[in-house]
Amino acid sequence: MRIDVLTIFPEYLAPLGQALLGKAAAKGLVEIGVHDLRRWTDDVHRTVDDSPYGGGPGMVMRPEPWGRALAEVRRPGTRLVVPTPAGRPFTQAVAAQWATEPGLVFACGRYEGIDQRAVDDAAAHGPVSEVSIGDYVLAGGESAVLVMVEAVSRFIPGVVGNAESVELDSHADGLLEGPSYTRPAVWRGHEVPPVLLSGDHAAIARWRRAESLRRTADRRPDLLAGVELTAADRAALDA
């Protein structure tokens, strides 16, 4: 998969070259390009912003640099992802879907955002997704892109060492994952739940499902609506 990021703060994306993703890039599983939007400005001051039409606080990113940058960086048909607090939710399911695509281009806004015409015009050259990573407001799109690139890359075969780990992640089955434990069996008087030491794999699977359901009901009851519950699930929730 090819990932390109357009930003006025390219150094903000340095973490993409580290750890899991850095190794994946080194293995050729993913190709990452970070591009300074100012390369496509047309004035000596390399201006990327201007005052908002209609008034209001702050500045808006000019459409022209974006138009030129996308024309050069984005292969026709490649999805353009635009992080924004006003976007549709970015979810595990969206990450899994995007991981099947040959490439993604991310547009990092700053200031009060990008002139909407740059985003709308991009739709003529491929799919455009305006997405939010949560109901809070950041100072720019870069942090959101780091989050989304990491979430998408974990679905690329070979990026995560243990493929089963991705399948068992929170939200993989629509539920939150339950608690995890490792040695020692007792730590500061806290015992590991005995079932996990029993070797009874069926009982362990039942316990883990029940813990996942209980945690989801407690912390994210909204997720339960999207999950088909078995009679055993309902019994676990009522216990």
Ligand SMILES: Nc1cc(-c2ccc3cc[nH]c3c2)n[nH]1
């Ligand atoms: N989920 C979420 C996205 C953002 C975001 C995305 C882009 C820009 C550009 C300027 N401020 C921004 C904020 N905040 N929260």
